[in-house]
Amino acid sequence: MGSPPPSSAPRPSPPPSRRSVLRGAAGAGAMGLLAACGGRSDAAFHADAGPWRRYAGTTVNFISENTAPTAAIAADLKPFTELTGIRVNIVTLELSALAQKVALDLASGNGEYDVVYADPYQVLAPYAPAFADLREFAEDPGLPRLPGGFDDFIPTHLDAAGRFGGDGKILALPYDCPTMVWQYRADLFKRYRDRMADDLGFDPMPSDDTTWEQYYAIATWFNDKTDAVRYGTGHQAKQHDALMCDFSNLLWSYGGDYFDGGTRVGRIGTLDPGPCRLDSDAAIAGAEFYQRLLKIADPGSRTWDWDGLGAAFRAGRIAMCPNWHEYAASNEAAMPGKVSYARLPKGPARSAGMYGGTGIAVSDVIPERRRQAAWLFVNWATAPKTQVANLASKVGGGTPTRTSVYEMPRVTAAQHRPSKMANMLSATAVKKTWRSDTIGLRPKIPMWAECDTAVYTQLSGMLAGDASPESAMRAASSRIDRIVARGWVN
Template sequence: MSPPLTARPPAEPLGRRALLRGAAATGALGLLSACGGRSDAAYDADAEPWRRYAGTTLNFVSENTAPTAAIAADLRPFTDLTGIRVTIVTLELSALAQRVALDLASGNGEYDVVYADPYMVLAPYAPAFADLREFQEDPALPRLPGGFADFIPTHLDAAGRFGEGPDAEKILALPYDSPTMVWQYRADLFAKHRDRMADDLGFDPMPSDDTTWEQYYAIARWFNDKTDDVEYGTGHQAKQHDALMCDFSNVLWAYGGRYFPDDTRVGRLGTTDPGGSLLRAPEAEAAAAFYQRLLDIADPGSRTWDWDGVGAGFRAGRFAMCPNWHEFAASNEQVLPGKVGYARLPKGPARSAGMYGGTGIAISSAVPRRRREAAWLFLNWATAPDTQRANLASEVGGGTPTRTSVYAMPDVVAAEERPSAMPNMLSARAVRDAWAEENIGLRPKIPMWNECDTALYTQLSRLVAGDASPADAMRSAADRIDRIVARGWVN
C-alpha cells in the first residue's frame, strides 16, 4: 500500500484576520496559556514519569501524511507505555489549518497535539503553541532521546521555530516529516541509452552533482526526439496550484532568484516583515524564462498535474524523469521495481536547490497544563528514533526520519540499497544532499504566505500557458506579493 504523501495542497483563504479579531475579542489568542474549555489530564504523582497521565485521552489533528498513517496503524506501543489513548483526526492541509484556527479562536483547546505546517499553521499562530524547551528541561518529565541536537538542524529551524530575537530561540514543534523534492528518473532507460545520449549531447547524461538545468532540458529533448520508450522526456507539477510554486521554486533558487532580501533567514526562522519581493530581479526573470522553455517540451499533462498527477504519470511510463517529492519512492518501487533512480536536482548558475516541505508537531497552549505534559509524552514517543525507524518499515506508512541517529542504524543504512524493506530510503542519498545548508530550498515562512503563494502560482500559470512573458509574470507576482505583505497580517 502506498503511503500517504506529505503534500501541500492549495487552500482557500481562511479568513484568518477575521478569526484573529474574533480571538482577540474572546481573549483566546491574547493569553494562550489559559486553560481552555476541556478538563485537565489524569495525573498520579506517585507513578513513574511515563505513567503519570494514565487514563488520559489526547486529541491529535494531522494532515493525512505518511508518519501519521504509520502511527495511527499501531498506537498500542504508546498506550502500553503510558496508559494514554490518542484520538487522531486526519484532514487535508487546508481543512486542518481552518480547523486549528477555529479551535484557537474559540479557546476550547479541542486539540492537544497539532500538525503545525510551518506556513499555514506555525507562522500565523506561533503564540498558540508551547515552547517545548520547558518540557525538555523539566526533571519530572522524560527527556528526548538525543535531545534537540539529534534532529537535523535545518529541519528543527524550518519546522520548529518562528520569529526573531528571543522568539527565535523557542522550539514550538518537533520535526515530524520531511518531504523534499529530488530528481526522479528511469534509471533503466538512462542505462540503456547512456552511450547514445552522450554521443549526441556531448556530455554524460547520468545525473550527478555537476548536471545543470540546461543539461536536464537537453536530456528531455533527447527523449522526446530519439526514442519511443517514453513519449516525453520530462513531466512537471504545473497545475495552477501550490504544486506549481514548488516546482518553479527549485529553478528560481538555482538561478539565484529570491523571494525576499533575507531569503535564508525568512525561510529558516520566519518573520512577520520580510521586506519587498525580489521577483522583479533579473535572476527571477531568467528562471521564469527557463521554466517556460522547459514546460514547452514537457508532457502536456504537466499543466493539469499536481504532485500526485506527475507521480502517476511517471509510474505509467509517460516520461523519463521529473522533479517530485522523494516519498513517492515507495509507490515507484511498487510499480517500477528496480527501475527508478534518485538524485539531487540539477544546478543552475547559482546552486542546486530542492524544495523542503517538512512539518513539525506542536502542543497547543490552549489546553490545561497537565494535558500539555501528557502531550509532551506523545511528541517524545512519536519522534523518537525507534518510532521513526518503525515508521520507515510500516506497511501503511513510510515517512522519512528527521533525526540524524536514525540514518546511522544498520538496517536503515542497508535499506538504501535494493532489495529494500524501507523503499523511501532508496532516495536517502539524494535527500541528504538536498538538505545540505547550501542546497535546501525553503519557501518564505511568513504568516501571509498562503496568499503570496496563490499570487505566485496564478502568475506562473499564465506563464506556462503562454499568456504572460517571464518579465510580466514575475513583475505581476511581485506587485501582488508586495501589497499582501504591506497590508500585514491583521488589519
C-alpha cells in the same frame, strides 16, 4: 510513498485575526481558563507514577494532515498506549481544512486539539503565539527526556519546521520531511547512455555536476530519439501550490528568491520580510527557463499536481521528473529496480530542492497537565524508535528527521536494494538537498498562503501564454508587496 507532501488547494477562508489568536494564547497561559471554558477537562494525574505513566487515563486529540507517518502511527498506537496509559484520537484532514479547524480552535480557546500538525506556512507562522515552547517540557525533570535531545534532529528541519522568529523557542518537533529530488528511469538511462553521450556531447547520467540546461537537453533527446517513453520530462504545473513548488527549484537555482535574506526568512521566519524580489533579473531568468522547459515537457504537466505527476512517472509515460522523495516507495512497488534518485540539477547560482516538511506542536490553549500529556505523545511520535517503525510500516513510509536514525545499520543497509524501507533508496539525494547551501525554503511568513496563490496564478498565466516571464514575475511581486504591506489582519 504513502502520502504526498503538504497540499494547499483550495485555500481556506481568511483565518481569525492575529489579535484574537494572541488573546486566546494569553488566556491559556493564565491557568488554562479559556480551555476550561471550552468544556474539556484537564488531564488525569497520578503523582506517584513514573514519568511516562503520570497521565494514564487521559485522552489526547491529535489533528494531522493525512501524511505517511500519521498513517503508520494510527495503524499501531498500541505501543504508546501501553507505555503511557494515554489514548490518542487522531483526526486527519486535507491541509487547508486542517488549517481552518486549528485556527478556529485556537481563536475560540476551546482547546479541542492537544497536538497539532503545524504546517510552517499555514499554521505555525500565523499562530506561533498559541503553541507551547517545547523546551519547557524537555527541561522538566518530572517528564521523560527527549531521546537524543533537540540536537539529534537535522538542523535545517528543526529550524524550518520547529521555529518561528528569532526568540529561540522551539514550537514543533520535525515530523515529516518530503523533499524534491530528481527521479529518473535508471534502466532507460543505462540503456541509452552511450547514444545520448554521443549525441549530446556529455555524460547524461545524473550527478551533482549536471545542469538544468543539460536536463533540458536530456529531456529533448528522449522526446526525439526514442519511443521508450512518450516524453523526457514531466512537471507538477497545475494552477495549484504544486506549481509554486516546482518553479521554486528553478527560481533558487538561478539565484532568485522571494525576499532578501531568503534563507533566513525560510528557515526561521519573520513577520516582516521586506519587499518581494520576484522582479529581479535572476528571478525573471529562472522564469524564462521554466517556461522554456515546460514547452518540451509532457503537456499533461499543466494538469498535474504532485500526485498526477507521480502517477504519470509510475505509468512509464515520462523518463524523469522533479518530485517529492517520498514517492520512492510507490515507485519501487510499480517499477522495482528501475528508478534512481539524484539531487536536482544546478543552475547558474546553485542546486536547490524544495523542502516540504512539517512539525508537530503542543497547543498552548489547553491546561498545564494536558500540555504535559500531549508532550508525551510528541516525544514518542518523533523518537528514533518510532521513526524507524514508521519507515518500515506497510501503511506508512514516512522518512526520519533525526540524524541518529540514518546512522543505524538497519537503515543504512536499506539505502541499497533489496530494501524493505523503499524511501531510503532516495536518501543520498535527499541528504545532499538538506544541506544549508542546497535546501529550498519558501518564505515562512503569516501571509504566505495568499502570496503562494499570487505566485502560482501568475505562473499559470505565463505557461498558458497570457503573460511573458517578466510580466508574470513583476505582477506576482507587486501583488505580494501589497499582501505583505497589508500585513496580518488586526
